[in-house]
Amino acid sequence: xxxxxxxxxxxxxxxxxxxxxxxxxxxESVPFENLDIHxxxxxxxxxxxxxxxxxxxxxxxxxxxxxxxxxxxLTARGxxxxxxxxxxxxxxxxxxxxxxxxxxxxxxxxxxxxWLVDVGFGDSYLEPLRLDERGVQTRAGRDFRLEPEGDRxxxxxxxxxGWLPQYSLSLVPRALGDxxxxxxxxxTSPQSIFTRGRLCTQATRDGRxxxxxxxxxxxxxxxxxxxxxxxEDARARALAxxxxxRL
Numbered sequence: 001x002x003x004x005x006x007x008x009x010x011x012x013x014x015x016x017x018x019x020x021x022x023x024x025x026x027x028e029s030v031p032f033e034n035l036d037i038h039x040x041x042x043x044x045x046x047x048x049x050x051x052x053x054x055x056x057x058x059x060x061x062x063x064x065x066x067x068x069x070x071x072x073x074l075t076a077r078g079x080x081x082x083x084x085x086x087x088x089x090x091x092x093x094x095x096x097x098x099x100x101x102x103x104x105x106x107x108x109x110x111x112x113x114x115w116l117v118d119v120g121f122g123d124s125y126l127e128p129l130r131l132d133e134r135g136v137q138t139r140a141g142r143d144f145r146l147e148p149e150g151d152r153x154x155x156x157x158x159x160x161x162g163w164l165p166q167y168s169l170s171l172v173p174r175a176l177g178d179x180x181x182x183x184x185x186x187x188t189s190p191q192s193i194f195t196r197g198r199l200c201t202q203a204t205r206d207g208r209x210x211x212x213x214x215x216x217x218x219x220x221x222x223x224x225x226x227x228x229x230x231x232e233d234a235r236a237r238a239l240a241x242x243x244x245x246r247l
Contacts, residue, residue: 002051004076010055019079019110020127023117024203026070031060031243032122033200037187039247045176045183047072058244060202062194063104063120064183068176070119071106080109083174086155086167090193097168101182105169107131116146116155116169122201123208124157124166200243209242211235216242 008015013025036043036059043065050069053059060066071081084105087097106117108128115128126140136158137144143158144166152170156163186192201210207219211229216238218225229238239245 001048002072002076003055004073007051007055007073010058019074019108019115019117022073023119023128024126026066026119027126027203028205029202030054030066030119031200031202031245032062032066032120033060033198033243033245034062034194035059035198035200035245035247036061037194038198043183043187045180047176060200060243060245061120062186063118064176064179066120067104067106067118068179070117071176074106074108074117082107083176083178084169084171085174085178086169088167089165092164092166095165097165099182100170101174101179103167104174104176104179105167107171107173121166122199123203126203129155200239200245202243211238211242 005015008017011022011025011029013022017025043061045064045068047069050061050065051072054061054065054069067083071083074081084107085101086103086105087100088102090096090098104120108115108117114131116131117128118124125142125144129137129139129144129146131146134146134148145156145163147154147156149168152168154168155166157166186194189195197213199210199212201208206221210217214229216227216229218227229235236247239247
């Protein structure tokens with residue numbers, strides 16, 4: 001059963017937290033991870049199962065789980081939330097994108113406007129973007145921009161090499177059930193990035209911590225350190241130490 005107070009405790013956010021504070025608290029508390037896929041545990045988009053996994057068992061998940069669950073918290077707080085489908089830029093420099101329903105993100109309306117909210121993409125914007133703004137929007141020192149593309153919007157982020165697409169967004173309202181097919185695809189297809197290797201990553205107050213196959217990557221500001229992680233025992237220790245996950 002959904003419990004807003006317990007959810008807020010999980011992400012370390014006060015009851016009066018703003019939308020921006022909730023998104024940032026979530027990203028700094030709940031990892032983006034695909035570990036169940038590699039454990040052979042099917043991911044079902046059942047709201048109560050998602051609450052049990054992320055809040056009760058203090059795990060993470062990928063976009064369908066994290067944004068699907070976060071939408072319930074925002075709705076419980078009286079915000080109008082609409083799931084949206086996005087096609088992820090698989091090759092940002094040559095314009096290759098995944099299929100529709102490749103990614104689930106959220107349109108959120110509050111008294112201050114309409115926002116693009118996302119706690120399920122990994123390394124991205126830490127606070128909501130104004131959905132009707134077409135200029136540069138800076139979040140935690142990184143620049144983003146929403147650019148019209150026909151009846152869609154392209155989310156771009158500024159890198160050293162220039163502006164790169166992150167995903168192509170459809171503004172057609174969706175429901176969580178619309179993403180079931182692609183959720184299954186990403187758990188089972190050898191073409192899915194999520195079946196190719198284990199990943200667990202989480203924002204921190206001053207950077208990010210990422211556990212990938214064979215290495216732990218720590219970033220703090222402009223400093224990046226990569227440490228080898230050899231063997232399953234070392235991986236289990238890293239998961240417990242940096243993410244609080246014990247499988």
